[in-house]
Amino acid sequence: MQVKARIHQPTTAAILRLARVLRRGGLVAVPSETVYGLAADALNSAACRRIFAAKGRPSTDPLIVHVATLRAASEVAEWNEAAQALARAFWPGPLTLVLPKKAVVPDVVTAGLDSVAVRQPNHAVFRALLRATGRPLAAPSANPFGYISPTTAEHVRESLGERIAHILDGGPCRVGVESTIVDLRNPARPRVLRPGWITAEQVASVLGCRVAGRGRRPAAGKRSGRARATADQAVAQVAPGMLTRHYSPRIPLTLVKRITSRDDRPGVARLFYQKPRTGPAVESKPAAPVAWLSETGDPAEAARHLFSRLRALDRSGATSILAESAPDTAEGRVLNDRLRRAAAR
Numbered sequence: 001m002q003v004k005a006r007i008h009q010p011t012t013a014a015i016l017r018l019a020r021v022l023r024r025g026g027l028v029a030v031p032s033e034t035v036y037g038l039a040a041d042a043l044n045s046a047a048c049r050r051i052f053a054a055k056g057r058p059s060t061d062p063l064i065v066h067v068a069t070l071r072a073a074s075e076v077a078e079w080n081e082a083a084q085a086l087a088r089a090f091w092p093g094p095l096t097l098v099l100p101k102k103a104v105v106p107d108v109v110t111a112g113l114d115s116v117a118v119r120q121p122n123h124a125v126f127r128a129l130l131r132a133t134g135r136p137l138a139a140p141s142a143n144p145f146g147y148i149s150p151t152t153a154e155h156v157r158e159s160l161g162e163r164i165a166h167i168l169d170g171g172p173c174r175v176g177v178e179s180t181i182v183d184l185r186n187p188a189r190p191r192v193l194r195p196g197w198i199t200a201e202q203v204a205s206v207l208g209c210r211v212a213g214r215g216r217r218p219a220a221g222k223r224s225g226r227a228r229a230t231a232d233q234a235v236a237q238v239a240p241g242m243l244t245r246h247y248s249p250r251i252p253l254t255l256v257k258r259i260t261s262r263d264d265r266p267g268v269a270r271l272f273y274q275k276p277r278t279g280p281a282v283e284s285k286p287a288a289p290v291a292w293l294s295e296t297g298d299p300a301e302a303a304r305h306l307f308s309r310l311r312a313l314d315r316s317g318a319t320s321i322l323a324e325s326a327p328d329t330a331e332g333r334v335l336n337d338r339l340r341r342a343a344a345r
């Protein structure tokens with residue numbers, strides 16, 4: 001592989017240099033608390049088009065605009081009271097708000113929609129870069145379209161290293177799954193478009209009204225393709241990027257409720273939710289690679305590890321992955337959302 005991307009340590013000099021790259025219309029992969037993003041000046045359409053080219057992303061899938069301050073958010077979006085309340089409660093943090101867009105935002109960023117997604121990230125390095133650049137930065141996750149999201153600088157280099165020149169290293173991502181996206185175009189009827197670490201319940205308790213979720217999905221395998229397609233179509237009209245199939249390893253992934261001892265088969269890598277206490281997976285030499293999301297069953301640890309474990313098993317030489325669902329709690333459902341999409345073919 002012809003890697004040209006350079007990983008920059010986050011020194012003041014590097015941040016100033018990369019801010020210049022961005023101001024001139026270049027691309028920089030940046031750390032955030034959720035996943036790494038691939039950033040460009042959000043007000044420069046040519047620069048934003050380069051993001052779509054580097055990722056192989058369809059132009060119908062809009063980008064999130066990252067801002068340093070609430071004031072900067074209100075310069076790209078028609079701000080409302082609900083946005084103000086949620087930003088006060090959760091920004092900087094893993095929450096993205098969809099609001100009517102202002103005219104300064106180029107169509108390429110919003111895929112022609114009249115709304116824009118905005119977020120103030122909670123990562124010191126990303127925030128320093130935003131301040132140094134002095135522009136809002138459009139950034140999708142820094143993975144090739146449809147592949148597993150990156151949570152380290154090395155992940156970005158592995159899969160986009162031939163297509164971009166600069167990666168800013170901010171260490172492993174603290175949250176590990178993408179931000180919660182809330183549609184606030186109509187503040188009286190907020191709706192979660194993508195589940196994330198901030199739950200619909202938390203959003204509802206700040207807004208003091210009901211928040212439509214994505215609906216509870218039956219366990220893996222039980223949902224008919226047709227029911228899934230209909231539910232996803234409804235969301236696709238407002239969130240074109242929420243595809244059923246996403247975060248996908250190259251090798252097939254099957255999601256099951258529980259992995260059992262009979263699942264120890266050659267070629268089948270196993271991804272447990274929690275490290276097994278006993279049994280062949282940990283006691284004797286298993287037939288294929290084995291990994292777990294958490295040592296102790298802690299959902300935050302599981303989220304932090306989700307994408308790196310999937311990447312490791314995808315490159316392990318196994319021919320398929322058998323993954324175990326997380327418990328059906330508010331946090332577990334976020335992980336299961338990603339695992340279900342990774343399993344979709």
Ligand code: TXA
Pocket residue numbers: 032034035036037038061062063064094096098110113115116117119121139140141142177178179181193238239240241242
């Ligand atoms: O945590 C995150 O959100 C990360 C970090 C880098 O901030 N970003 C991220 O971006 O996950 P991306 O592009 O992988 O996912 C953003 C999704 C799009 O696929 C789309 O569904 C939705 O945000 N989106 C963006 N603009 C929208 C809009 N105007 N209306 C509805 N959905 C929108």
Ligand code: MG
Pocket residue numbers: 140141149
């Ligand atoms: Mg993404």
